[in-house]
Amino acid sequence: MSPRSTTYDCIILGTGNAGLCSAISAVEAGCNPSKVLIIDKAPQEWAGGNSYFTAGAFRVCHGGLQDLLPVVKKMETDQNRLNIIDMEPYTKEDFAGDILRLGRRKSNLELVNTLVNDSREILGWLADSIGVRYVFSSHRQAYDVGGRIKFWGGMVLAVHDGGKGLIEDELKKANELGIQFRFDTIVTGLLVEDDQRIRGVKAISCQDPTKEDIIKAKTVILAAGGYEANQELRLKYLGPGWQHAHVRGTPYNKGDGFKLVLDLPENLRPSLVGDWAGCHATCWDFNSPKDAGERDLTNQYTKSGYPLGLMINSAGKRYVDEGADFRNYTYAIYGKATLQQPGGFAFQVWDQKGTALLRIEEYGDDVTTNIRADSLEELATLLKHEGLQAPQAFLETIQEYNKAVESFNKEFTNVKFDPAVKDGLGTQSSGRKLDIPKSNWALPLTEGPFVAVKITCGITFTFGGLPIDPVTANVLKAESKEKIDGLYCTGEMIGDLYWENYPGGSGLTAGAVFGRRAGREAGRRAKTQS
Known part of the structure; x- marks a missing residue:
């Protein structure tokens, strides 16, 4: 127009x-x-x-299910389903605390408080004044536990x-x-x-x-x-290696807006502030387009199922605690951790217990390349063709992990797997400890078939x-x-x-x-x- x-x-x-x-x-x-x-x-x-x-x-502050029902009323009409939802309130203190905790308390407190204090009101404005169609994010932020839909990680809403x-x-x-x-x-x-x-x-x-x-x-x-989306600026501000990151979204975000203000006369020019060496970068499908997102699959290239399994680099070693926190508190930094691995890639690995809980939108065969094997040995052989340089180290890493999980389970018999809470099911016991722990959701990788997906870093925003x-x-x-x-x-x-x-x-x-x-x-x- x-x-x-x-x-x-x-x-x-x-x-x-x-x-x-x-x-x-x-x-x-x-x-x-x-x-x-x-x-x-x-x-x-x-x-x-x-x-x-x-x-x-x-992500918004809310008082629980009843508080949010008016916002989702157009899209959520199944009363039987609503009756089995467990949704804890998410307070202003929770929201502000999460931003400050993850940002090492460096964030501008006035900005944080404005965002947090306005979050519930802005939700109503988007729904009522604009007509944004909200749903409960049960497909991404909840698990079926004992017949109840249990939300986790503070975030419960998404747009249809x-x-x-x-x-x-x-x-x-x-x-x-x-x-x-x-x-x-x-x-x-x-x-x-x-x-x-x-x-x-x-x-x-x-x-x-x-x-x-x-x-x-x-x-x-x-x-x-x-x-x-600007390789030159990524190298300048984020550092070496960032030219290899995949662009998750639009190829047109190249920092042009910042150039406009830097070209202003000196008396009007603002400073560049905040974390210019930081960005949101997540685990991303290695076989995705490199320089722009795909407008049909969009976010489906995200590979966020790592808390249910392990992430292992081409040298056969784990490099993060996959269960350090809920996925939506770690995914924005684990892309960077993956980019720092040899070759800038790694593998996510699960046995059948983990694969049963993976989201089909991210891990379906029509979205990603799932590498399947009946044994870990066979899987390691197949991964050699995908860049795994140390198959024996890969097997030893999983074996040591499995032994640590077994030792933990023997010592802490009352700790049970629950994907909807930080369950404390880990790898660190008096009998055995790993150099890099898995702090929650430590399921052993023992039951085939086994599945691996090759991942890299997808940069979202700076x-x-x-x-x-x-x-x-x-x-x-x-x-x-x-x-x-x-x-x-x-x-x-x-x-x-x-x-x-x-x-x-x-x-x-x-x-x-x-x-x-x-x-x-x-x-x-x-x-x-x-």
Whole structure:
């Protein structure tokens, strides 16, 4: 859709969840929808940014099942199923504690508190005002234990059809409102007025890069994603080896938004803040496309079943504690750990006890290459063709692990396997200990058939970004920390929120929370700025 005007109340860069929430919020707050413009470098068929490739999980504070039933009422109607759900409340203290714990307490506390305090309200806004279709994430965040559906890891909600469904719902609302879009458009600079305020952008069309447009606006919101698809910037900020990571999502997130602010005059330029050496990087299918996500399978290339088995590198050695915590507290760092292994890959391995609990969406034969064998010896032989350099060490690693599990079970006879809690079923007993423990869910690998999947690192989004005011989402100047008039930021471009690791599902929530706040400011400015 071509814009009807070249002067706007608000311009948003990026069509992901954060950008779409900003635009919808801006209209609600008073912007004329025909004067709200979303610009994206990607073609229209790639709308949605990284959000499209997610599982659509939202981490929010809640009071348990009864609190969330109004949010999922359109999609969850099976009363018999609802009657067997066990869902513990997830408090503000829980949510804030998880972000701070995983980030070694480096995160900006004001940003954390804003995200946490707004999380339940933003959920209602997304469902009621936008029409996002939520379901309970029993397919990813719950196990059937004794006939009860037991949720774990604090996160219980996802969008129907994942990231695809989220972007579908948000685009539908944006189009219904009459919000304008420009795809295939590269923003080459920010317009600076009187050397002190942002009043629009300079842009060129991918089809005709010789003609530069001047598009004026009272507010510009940066929601253009991180630098995860830029090999050069990954090498610069994340370090050697990161050029080999697979890009999980859009190939268009190359850090362009950061270049725009670094090109500003010195008196307006913000600092780059947060963990620029950190990112969300998960275990990813080795045979997936390397430089972009796959728009049909999207998140199905994730390989998150490792707590039920072992991860072993090409030298035949384990390299992480697969049961250190619930999967959604470790998956964002175990991709990096895998990339650091010889050759940048490893193998996930299970026996039939573990494979029975794997998600078919991630491990079905139509998604990944499952290497099956009736014995561990046969499996080691097959894995030689996939890059296993030390088959004997591979077998010895599993044998030592099995002996440690057996010793633990003999000493702690009251500890039982339960995938829905941190069950304490481990490998460390008085009789035997492993150098790298498995702290929970330590099932022995003894019952064939055995299965292995080759994995690598899939980079999701980067953690470094821009400083913002937590209340308004205004970008802040480097030295004075004053607000830059007319410039706002949300989504992956926010810095100082996540450090080293993050609790799964909080990224989409943060994009919506700060996007809504930025949109509100755009609405206020549309009514008060000349």
